[in-house]
Amino acid sequence: MRFLLVEDNRDLAASVKARLSMDGHGVDVAHSLAEAGDCLQAASYDLILLDIMLPDGDGRDFLARHRKAEGATPVIVMTARSAVSDRVDALDTGADDYITKPFDFAELEARCRAVLRRRGGVAQATRTFADLVFDQMAATLAVAGDLRDLRTREMRLMELFIAAPGRILSKEHLVDRLFSFSEPVSDNAIEVYVGRLRKKMLGSRARIETVRGLGYRLTETPE
Structure with a gap:
């Protein structure tokens, strides 16, 4: 945020x-x-x-x-x-x-x-998508019941994706939401954090898809 x-x-x-x-x-x-x-x-x-x-x-x-x-x-x-x-x-x-x-x-x-x-119209601190359960208060992501800890940037990135599943989020938008004016941001910063979050999501039907030239979106692989 x-x-x-x-x-x-x-x-x-x-x-x-x-x-x-x-x-x-x-x-x-x-x-x-x-x-x-x-x-x-x-x-x-x-x-x-x-x-x-x-x-x-x-x-x-x-x-x-x-x-x-x-x-x-x-x-x-x-x-x-x-x-x-x-x-x-x-x-x-x-x-x-x-x-x-x-x-x-x-x-x-x-x-x-x-x-x-x-x-955001959310009464609880948890959000779900596919077989993911994201707990913002605990900074954890449960994949089919398997609990994984999230670091701060991973957690904030997950907040953005799970709030808008299926929506394409550009790199520029993600940088704008995650970093302040005073923070130096490398060209590949978003790729690094997306890569880390993808590792935390391994084994899930949910995945972060790269949309070439546009950005990323949270999608679900059919069972």
């Missing part, structure tokens, strides 16, 4: 980015609303983490403009304001969730997972 973090406290931003990157997410950081607007013009995101008090304005105004422009990206508001009225105001403006600073990283990660599950 690719996140946009809008936070002017550089130490906090660096810590949050490092923690989410460890989970395999691509995280772009904006230290102002102007930078956040530039990021939204240049890329699409699965989730926005938005501070309220920023040097060039109020994050709630940014959120209101984003929703008015029919921006559907889920937003978690992060702020030191803890009054009920502040939380209600943020939610009424269009936030999907709210977390008060200082927060525990484990709680932030859990809220991110919950918002993304709700956005």
Whole structure:
């Protein structure tokens, strides 16, 4: 998944980015609303983490403009304001969730997972396709009952494929979803991660098919 973090406290931003990157997410950081607007013009995101008090304005105004422009990206508001009225105001403006600073990283990660599950219409952490059972919380893939552990990038790649079985996903799309602007990406990075995921899927009827010149798609071999 690719996140946009809008936070002017550089130490906090660096810590949050490092923690989410460890989970395999691509995280772009904006230290102002102007930078956040530039990021939204240049890329699409699965989730926005938005501070309220920023040097060039109020994050709630940014959120209101984003929703008015029919921006559907889920937003978690992060702020030191803890009054009920502040939380209600943020939610009424269009936030999907709210977390008060200082927060525990484990709680932030859990809220991110919950918002993304709700956005995808998935109540559970597991997804199935053919004889695969993908557990996002445990970072495992079960092939006909045989449990295999997934590394962070393998897990994020599996999330993309299993959310859109049969759909062709281009290399450009996969790079955009897995990496941030600041991460160096080699020409064969996607091939490497697809190859690793294919090994974890050995023995399954499901397979990641290469569509020459277009990308990859998750398909099923008939029994």
